[in-house]
Amino acid sequence: MDSFDDDSHERFLSGEQIGGPFARIVEQPAKCGVRFRYECEGRISGAIPGQNSTTLRPTFPTIKLFNYSGRAKVVVSCVTKNPPFRPHPHNLVGKKSCKDGVCQLVFCDGICVFNNLGILCAKRKDIRERLRVREHLRCDPFRTGFGHKSQAFKIIDLAVIRLCFQVFLEGPQEGQFDVPLDPLVSDPIFDKKAMSELSIAKLSHYSAPASGGQEIILLCDRVIKDDIQIRFFEEREDAVYWEAFADFKASDIHKHFAISFRSPKYCDVSIATPVAVNVELRRPSDGGTSESLPFYLLPRAPQDPRQRRKRGTPPAIACPVVCHEEYNVLPTITTTETTAMDFDFDMNCIQLDANELTACHELWAVGGASEGQLLDISESRANCWPSSEEFGKTFACLV
Numbered sequence: 001m002d003s004f005d006d007d008s009h010e011r012f013l014s015g016e017q018i019g020g021p022f023a024r025i026v027e028q029p030a031k032c033g034v035r036f037r038y039e040c041e042g043r044i045s046g047a048i049p050g051q052n053s054t055t056l057r058p059t060f061p062t063i064k065l066f067n068y069s070g071r072a073k074v075v076v077s078c079v080t081k082n083p084p085f086r087p088h089p090h091n092l093v094g095k096k097s098c099k100d101g102v103c104q105l106v107f108c109d110g111i112c113v114f115n116n117l118g119i120l121c122a123k124r125k126d127i128r129e130r131l132r133v134r135e136h137l138r139c140d141p142f143r144t145g146f147g148h149k150s151q152a153f154k155i156i157d158l159a160v161i162r163l164c165f166q167v168f169l170e171g172p173q174e175g176q177f178d179v180p181l182d183p184l185v186s187d188p189i190f191d192k193k194a195m196s197e198l199s200i201a202k203l204s205h206y207s208a209p210a211s212g213g214q215e216i217i218l219l220c221d222r223v224i225k226d227d228i229q230i231r232f233f234e235e236r237e238d239a240v241y242w243e244a245f246a247d248f249k250a251s252d253i254h255k256h257f258a259i260s261f262r263s264p265k266y267c268d269v270s271i272a273t274p275v276a277v278n279v280e281l282r283r284p285s286d287g288g289t290s291e292s293l294p295f296y297l298l299p300r301a302p303q304d305p306r307q308r309r310k311r312g313t314p315p316a317i318a319c320p321v322v323c324h325e326e327y328n329v330l331p332t333i334t335t336t337e338t339t340a341m342d343f344d345f346d347m348n349c350i351q352l353d354a355n356e357l358t359a360c361h362e363l364w365a366v367g368g369a370s371e372g373q374l375l376d377i378s379e380s381r382a383n384c385w386p387s388s389e390e391f392g393k394t395f396a397c398l399v
Contacts, residue, residue, distance in 0.1 A: 029051065
């Protein structure tokens with residue numbers, strides 16, 4: 001394996017600026033089309049597909065040379081997702097062209113297709129050795145150095161890489177590829193096994209003002225911080241009537257399993273009755289979505305509660321509520337015949353579906369319901385509160 005001298009980058013050709021040779025990635029790798037394999041698994045990782053690959057028409061990562069005819073050599077290695085693009089400890093593997101985690105190919109027709117590249121991921125205990133080998137080869141496309149070796153497992157995301165393509169043109173001496181072009185960096189490639197099926201486990205609120213801005217916490221299965229969206233949408237007559245995305249940043253995602261976000265603004269903030277919409281997780285890289293959950297956008301509450309009826313707010317259905325003696329504040333209860341019932345108590349929101357509401361009324365009607373029976377229903381919604389103990393202390397029964 002040749003060494004790739006960092007000093008050679010002093011002679012990069014800015015081909016597009018001077019009208020000379022330059023290279024471009026004409027087919028990016030698929031963002032999550034391959035699983036990163038460990039060496040101990042005893043099988044080679046599948047070939048990285050192209051972003052436009054289909055079952056009937058497979059494609060692969062491809063680069064193309066412009067303003068040049070002749071032989072060239074390309075060196076491909078793994079670099080980190082974020083700049084500065086440092087050498088990544090994961091290795092590339094292939095049948096003939098890969099050695100020591102780096103791929104080398106010579107091509108002469110101006111186009112090079114990488115149809116046999118797989119990714120062999122590094123265990124944490126092997127990271128230093130992998131980077132030591134890369135340093136020995138002097139394979140450091142952006143001359144970032146290898147100072148990150150000792151703490152690489154803390155600062156490098158092992159679930160994502162980029163491919164770096166270093167192209168060297170053949171010089172005057174045959175067989176000497178000593179004229180480097182600017183290195184190319186691909187789009188991120190995510191480990192397919194880390195891209196779990198999207199699923200919403202729980203929401204802190206199931207309704208929000210139509211004006212938007214409600215802070216909500218969503219619990220979910222593992223997500224990639226840079227590849228996730230929260231989509232709100234309303235369907236009418238089997239067509240999407242309205243959609244908007246929640247406002248949050250990657251820093252608002254906690255350990256890949258919880259997202260703090262603000263609800264979006266509805267297209268009509270002057271609604272007089274609640275609007276039923278849906279909320280789902282969406283992965284931009286492959287368009288994958290979670291199962292959607294119902295969500296309600298609420299009219300703007302009047303500043304003076306006494307004006308509620310004058311502003312046309314739907315009348316509340318009166319339901320008896322029994323509280324412990326130590327609590328003398330009753331929650332406001334509103335509902336419709338077919339939708340959920342919302343309880344606003346100290347800015348918390350609880351939702352009972354139609355079945356739970358019917359069960360409460362039936363228990364109350366027979367007159368023989370014990371406090372424990374009613375509490376069973378109320379505590380089934382305790383996950384909407386900070387703790388089931390607080391919920392149980394606050395409400396003895398909801399009917």
